[in-house]
Amino acid sequence: MQALTNRAKEVSREPMTFMERLYLPNIVKGMAITFSHIFKKQPTIQYPEQKREFSPVFRGLHVLNRDAEGRENCTACGLCAVACPAEAITMEAAERMPGEEHLYREEKYAAKYEINMLRCIFCGLCEEACPKDAIYLSETFAPANFTRKGFIYGKDDLLIPNKNNAPEEYAAARGAARV
Amino acid sequence: MTLLALDWILMLEKLILIAIIVFASLGIALYTTFSERKVAAVLQDRPGPNRAGPMGLLQPLADGLKLIMKEEIIPNSASKGLFILGPAMAMTAALMTCAVIPWSSSVELFGRKIDLQIADINIGILYVFGVVSMGVYGIMIGGWASNNKFSLMAALRGASQAISYELAMGVALIAVLMISGSLSLKTIVDQQMAPGAWWNIVYQPLGFILFFICAMAECNRTPFDLPEAENELNMGYHQEYSSMKLGFYLFAEYVNMIMSSAVMASLYFGGYDVPFLDESTLAPNIAAIIGVLSLLTKIVIFLFLFMWIRWTIPRFRYDQLMNLGWKSLIPLALVNMLATGAVILWQQG
Numbered sequence: 001m002q003a004l005t006n007r008a009k010e011v012s013r014e015p016m017t018f019m020e021r022l023y024l025p026n027i028v029k030g031m032a033i034t035f036s037h038i039f040k041k042q043p044t045i046q047y048p049e050q051k052r053e054f055s056p057v058f059r060g061l062h063v064l065n066r067d068a069e070g071r072e073n074c075t076a077c078g079l080c081a082v083a084c085p086a087e088a089i090t091m092e093a094a095e096r097m098p099g100e101e102h103l104y105r106e107e108k109y110a111a112k113y114e115i116n117m118l119r120c121i122f123c124g125l126c127e128e129a130c131p132k133d134a135i136y137l138s139e140t141f142a143p144a145n146f147t148r149k150g151f152i153y154g155k156d157d158l159l160i161p162n163k164n165n166a167p168e169e170y171a172a173a174r175g176a177a178r179v
Numbered sequence: 180m181t182l183l184a185l186d187w188i189l190m191l192e193k194l195i196l197i198a199i200i201v202f203a204s205l206g207i208a209l210y211t212t213f214s215e216r217k218v219a220a221v222l223q224d225r226p227g228p229n230r231a232g233p234m235g236l237l238q239p240l241a242d243g244l245k246l247i248m249k250e251e252i253i254p255n256s257a258s259k260g261l262f263i264l265g266p267a268m269a270m271t272a273a274l275m276t277c278a279v280i281p282w283s284s285s286v287e288l289f290g291r292k293i294d295l296q297i298a299d300i301n302i303g304i305l306y307v308f309g310v311v312s313m314g315v316y317g318i319m320i321g322g323w324a325s326n327n328k329f330s331l332m333a334a335l336r337g338a339s340q341a342i343s344y345e346l347a348m349g350v351a352l353i354a355v356l357m358i359s360g361s362l363s364l365k366t367i368v369d370q371q372m373a374p375g376a377w378w379n380i381v382y383q384p385l386g387f388i389l390f391f392i393c394a395m396a397e398c399n400r401t402p403f404d405l406p407e408a409e410n411e412l413n414m415g416y417h418q419e420y421s422s423m424k425l426g427f428y429l430f431a432e433y434v435n436m437i438m439s440s441a442v443m444a445s446l447y448f449g450g451y452d453v454p455f456l457d458e459s460t461l462a463p464n465i466a467a468i469i470g471v472l473s474l475l476t477k478i479v480i481f482l483f484l485f486m487w488i489r490w491t492i493p494r495f496r497y498d499q500l501m502n503l504g505w506k507s508l509i510p511l512a513l514v515n516m517l518a519t520g521a522v523i524l525w526q527q528g
């Protein structure tokens with residue numbers, strides 16, 4: 001039969017030589033290998049204290065973005081929900097009332113915006129679909145939770161803090177998010 | 180002070196010595212479990228347990244606490260008395276061995292000469308073998324009393340393995356006894372300590388290798404840990420055990436390791452002898468302390484060797500295990516014994 005690759009190695013069926021049947025020399029060889037591993041560098045990252053740096057293209061938890069004046073970008077157009085292959089996004093739109101101009105950028109906003117992190121596959125298509133630059137994938141991942149409900153992230157979890165009245169929280173969120 | 184024809188101070192002295200040695204061996208065993216995990220980790224490029232206390236040093240206490248807090252399950256169909264007797268016996272047999280091991284020469288305290296050996300009986304090494312064989316009962320009783328076919332089969336595996344390897348071990352030992360001419364461990368050590376005398380390993384390299392392999396099999400250590408093959412043979416004789424009863428079984432293995440290391444050190448590596456040092460020129464108390472440290476160092480080296488082997492090679496298949504025991508080790512041990520006997524006869528002329 002034609003081999004698919006040239007890497008196939010024929011198994012030797014020859015009876016073992018006396019040295020091989022002694023088995024002890026090979027054990028010693030193996031022990032030398034394990035002993036040499038004592039001096040190898042450990043690749044372990046001590047997790048809660050040290051964290052592995054994510055690559056700049058890492059797609060983690062979502063953030064809902066605000067504009068320069070701290071108003072929500074999202075207009076609840078639903079394009080992200082349509083683009084989402086995992087159907088993880090649900091939203092309800094609402095109309096901006098007079099006097100709420102400092103909260104929402106346009107006349108329509110998302111009253112409810114939920115992402116089910118158990119459904120989400122972190123593909124980033126919502127980010128690409130959004131015409132208003134309202135949703136971004138940050139560099140953190142969803143922490144563990146005790147209930148399934150806890151993985152449904154609402155607006156209060158997703159919305160980035162307002163730069164103008166909560167600068168510290170905003171900086172912290174930005175530190176994890178590449179907005 | 181002699182009352183009822185008994186030397187009560189001697190009794191007290193021995194009781195204290197027993198307490199010290201038993202608790203010291205338990206403490207060392209406790210930390211052997213920790214170092215087992217550390218050695219495994221280091222050999223596999225991992226840091227190992229490092230969360231409980233500084234460098235993870237409190238890990239064994241956490242492990243023990245966990246085992247004690249676990250639910251104590253005795254299966255309905257188990258034979259209750261025997262189910263409890265199993266781990267107790269394994270542990271007792273493991274600890275009883277320490278009675279005849281000479282931990283060091285004697286110290287002088289309060290004007291008394293105290294031997295650092297619980298009992299220097301003239302059949303010391305036979306006693307060790309007898310007690311170690313009792314450990315098999317712990318395995319058998321535990322496996323049988325669980326009323327679980329897998330436990331029972333594992334117990335049978337364990338028992339037949341222990342019996343097979345004990346034979347080769349005993350024959351390898353006879354060669355040492357022919358050289359020393361005594362069954363007392365103290366005498367054997369003293370002979371190796373005498374100025375100008377070599378350790379028995381020089382005369383018995385093959386015997387030592389055989390003894391070491393058999394000791395590994397006796398302690399159910401990898402590559403001979405078939406009785407408790409965790410992954411492929413459904414745990415082992417302690418499958419139905421939980422909580423501290425399981426802990427006793429696991430712990431007995433480590434105590435056994437320490438004791439067999441001590442026996443091997445005494446038989447082949449001069450016991451508490453420090454090489455190239457004439458202990459008789461030192462003050463007795465200092466010599467005793469150096470002796471204890473020396474024996475402990477040898478034990479630690481053996482323990483590391485046990486662990487090193489465990490984390491290097493996989494376990495044998497059962498037929499390979501039996502073939503190795505009956506077709507290789509026993510004939511080799513017999514040849515070793517006959518050769519030793521022939522050389523001794525030739526030297527005597």
